[in-house]
Amino acid sequence: MKGVVFTEFLEMVETQFGLEVTDRIIEQSNLPNDGAYTSVGTYEHEDLLKLVGNLSREADAPPHALVKAFGQHLFKRFSQGFPEFFDGVDSAFAFLSRVDDVIHVEVRKLYPDAELPRFRLSFPDIGEMELRYESSRPFADLAEGLIEACSRHFGEEIVVSREDDPTAPGCRATFLLRCEQGAELCTTSL
Amino acid sequence: MHDIALIERRCDRERRARKEAEELLEAKSRELYRANDQLRALADALAEQANELRSILDTAADAIVTVDEQGRIRSFNPAAEAIFGYSATEAREMQFVELLAIAPDSDVTRPAAALDWDALKQLASGERLGRRRDGREVSLEVSVGEKQGPHDRSLIVMIRDVSSRKELEAQLSHAQKMESVGQLAAGIAHEINTPIQYVGENVRFLDDAFGDLERLLNLYEQLREQASSAVTARSADQRMSCLLEQLATTANEVDLQYLREDIPAAIRQSREGAERVASIVSAMKEFSHPGETRMSAISLNAALDSTLTVSRNEWKYVARIETQFDPELPPVRCLAGELNQAFLNLIVNAAHAIGDAVRDRPGSLGTIHISTHGDGDFAEIRIRDTGTGIPEHIRSKIFDPFFTTKPVGVGTGQGLAIVYSVIVEKHRGTLELISEVGKGTTFVIRLPFVPEQEG
Numbered sequence: 001m002k003g004v005v006f007t008e009f010l011e012m013v014e015t016q017f018g019l020e021v022t023d024r025i026i027e028q029s030n031l032p033n034d035g036a037y038t039s040v041g042t043y044e045h046e047d048l049l050k051l052v053g054n055l056s057r058e059a060d061a062p063p064h065a066l067v068k069a070f071g072q073h074l075f076k077r078f079s080q081g082f083p084e085f086f087d088g089v090d091s092a093f094a095f096l097s098r099v100d101d102v103i104h105v106e107v108r109k110l111y112p113d114a115e116l117p118r119f120r121l122s123f124p125d126i127g128e129m130e131l132r133y134e135s136s137r138p139f140a141d142l143a144e145g146l147i148e149a150c151s152r153h154f155g156e157e158i159v160v161s162r163e164d165d166p167t168a169p170g171c172r173a174t175f176l177l178r179c180e181q182g183a184e185l186c187t188t189s190l
Numbered sequence: 191m192h193d194i195a196l197i198e199r200r201c202d203r204e205r206r207a208r209k210e211a212e213e214l215l216e217a218k219s220r221e222l223y224r225a226n227d228q229l230r231a232l233a234d235a236l237a238e239q240a241n242e243l244r245s246i247l248d249t250a251a252d253a254i255v256t257v258d259e260q261g262r263i264r265s266f267n268p269a270a271e272a273i274f275g276y277s278a279t280e281a282r283e284m285q286f287v288e289l290l291a292i293a294p295d296s297d298v299t300r301p302a303a304a305l306d307w308d309a310l311k312q313l314a315s316g317e318r319l320g321r322r323r324d325g326r327e328v329s330l331e332v333s334v335g336e337k338q339g340p341h342d343r344s345l346i347v348m349i350r351d352v353s354s355r356k357e358l359e360a361q362l363s364h365a366q367k368m369e370s371v372g373q374l375a376a377g378i379a380h381e382i383n384t385p386i387q388y389v390g391e392n393v394r395f396l397d398d399a400f401g402d403l404e405r406l407l408n409l410y411e412q413l414r415e416q417a418s419s420a421v422t423a424r425s426a427d428q429r430m431s432c433l434l435e436q437l438a439t440t441a442n443e444v445d446l447q448y449l450r451e452d453i454p455a456a457i458r459q460s461r462e463g464a465e466r467v468a469s470i471v472s473a474m475k476e477f478s479h480p481g482e483t484r485m486s487a488i489s490l491n492a493a494l495d496s497t498l499t500v501s502r503n504e505w506k507y508v509a510r511i512e513t514q515f516d517p518e519l520p521p522v523r524c525l526a527g528e529l530n531q532a533f534l535n536l537i538v539n540a541a542h543a544i545g546d547a548v549r550d551r552p553g554s555l556g557t558i559h560i561s562t563h564g565d566g567d568f569a570e571i572r573i574r575d576t577g578t579g580i581p582e583h584i585r586s587k588i589f590d591p592f593f594t595t596k597p598v599g600v601g602t603g604q605g606l607a608i609v610y611s612v613i614v615e616k617h618r619g620t621l622e623l624i625s626e627v628g629k630g631t632t633f634v635i636r637l638p639f640v641p642e643q644e645g
Contacts, residue, residue, distance in 0.1 A: 007207075019193075019196050019197070019200060020196060022200075023196050023199055023200065026203075033206070033210075034203065034206070035203050036202075036203040036204075036205075036206035036207040036210065037203075037207055038207040038208070038210050038211035038214065039211075040211055040214050040215070040218075041207075041210055041211070041214060
């Protein structure tokens with residue numbers, strides 16, 4: 001898993017819960033590098049799961065809620081750090097349609113060995129998008145947070161419902177996004 | 191825990207993270223440097239390859255032209271410039287079909303864009319007539335390869351100027367024809383000599399006979415004059431009776447009865463002799479079709495007839511001819527002169543094979559059986575002989591140029607090679623050999639009524 005996910009996670013924890021909690025969960029997680037992450041490095045995703053587990057105990061919050069919140073934080077940081085990906089895109093559906101074909105292509109240019117999740121899209125009805133998440137890592141919660149933050153970013157009212165694949169919990173999930181404020185607004189620039 | 195201790199631990203993590211980032215950066219830089227090196231080497235190799243390819247294209251003796259999917263010329267090497275007289279820049283503004291001389295009634299005069307891919311490929315292969323910038327036609331041998339790119343496809347057309355070769359072939363063909371004419375000349379001279387001899391004899395006879403008749407006619411003239419004046423002169427009676435006596439004697443001397451019977455016979459025979467000579471000359475003309483380069487529809491039966499006539503002296507001492515011609519056989523579009531040449535070569539070969547077979551049996555004759563019939567889109571000609579047959583081990587070689595079983599100086603080894611070239615290559619026909627040693631050989635020729643390249 002790319003180091004930027006770890007650095008962003010620790011930064012979020014530090015901002016939300018303070019330096020002491022951050023330091024403690026690092027200690028408790030008994031990480032191979034003692035929590036010294038750089039955004040350009042690559043680390044085991046199990047490290048993040050350990051950090052989330054320990055944060056859950058510290059903050060008395062369920063892990064899935066924390067990961068989802070982290071997804072929302074990550075999207076915000078992404079929109080600040082890479083505004084060029086938002087040029088000419090004016091709806092959540094349009095942005096999410098570009099994840100596999102544009103954003104992941106750019107990621108691979110920098111990190112050819114990156115193991116990225118796949119997003120398969122379909123549009124079952126007007127104003128609806130079905131997004132199937134597939135990954136070797138169980139971060140469907142993170143994807144959900146990203147999707148919700150995306151809809152908020154474009155100021156759209158989108159209801160997200162999720163169905164997990166019981167054979168691969170967290171690794172495969174189908175999200176149904178339904179546009180609530182008028183289908184035409186969600187589908188512009190698609 | 192004290193804030194200071196926390197900050198120190200955080201700083202320590204940051205330091206180690208920075209160090210790791212720096213190491214990663216260095217590794218990435220080295221990787222980039224190596225990739226750059228490899229890229230440079232690759233670019234150099236590609237440039238060298240491109241240079242090599244350009245040199246090959248520039249120095250190739252054959253024209254190499256690339257054509258896009260719309261039939262437009264994309265590249266044109268120096269050999270192409272030399273063959274067609276257009277510069278590469280001019281050629282890139284042209285359609286490929288503009289390089290070809292295409293019959294006005296052909297479908298391919300349509301703009302190339304209207305041609306589908308397969309039609310374009312077909313056009314760019316085989317023997318074609320090209321058209322130079324100055325309008326002159328040039329004989330070409332064209333082959334085509336297809337290149338499939340990521341976005342489109344193109345044709346790589348190799349073009350060879352075969353004008354010189356064609357000219358040599360024409361000269362060789364002419365030489366072969368001359369050789370045949372030479373070979374046939376003695377026989378034809380003999381064929382013509384026989385009728386001419388009896389025409390001469392008859393004319394001599396007619397000359398003598400007329401001298402005799404002249405004497406008789408003079409007496410008749412005198413008799414007529416005497417008879418007209420004797421009406422009044424008695425003294426004429428004696429003279430008249432003398433004249434009548436003389437007339438009877440002369441008629442007897444000249445054998446008037448014989449002259450009356452044989453003069454018409456001599457005249458008839460002379461006329462037949464002259465007709466025979468005329469038919470041989472006509473068959474010779476029919477056979478040779480001098481200078482004919484375009485295909486025309488002819489009767490194969492008539493062609494075989496005239497070939498048999500001119501070659502009569504080659505076979506008449508060793509074989510009898512049996513023909514079984516299909517009277518309904520439609521005309522065949524062909525190069526008549528060349529086809530006759532092929533028939534002649536096969537008939538002469540058959541006669542030679544029979545000659546070898548009957549050598550030890552003087553006076554006995556073999557048979558050359560020639561048949562024609564239509565079979566779908568093809569005319570089939572079978573030439574069967576009762577000669578020696580062709581041994582198995584040389585059957586695959588008999589159509590090779592310069593292969594011969596005849597003694598040095600007798601055969602050139604061109605006969606059957608020309609048959610193959612005429613039937614298979616020029617008329618898109620087929621040639622099959624059925625032979626049994628000691629029994630004979632049959633050549634089965636199948637000719638399309640309309641050759642593929644025309645159809």
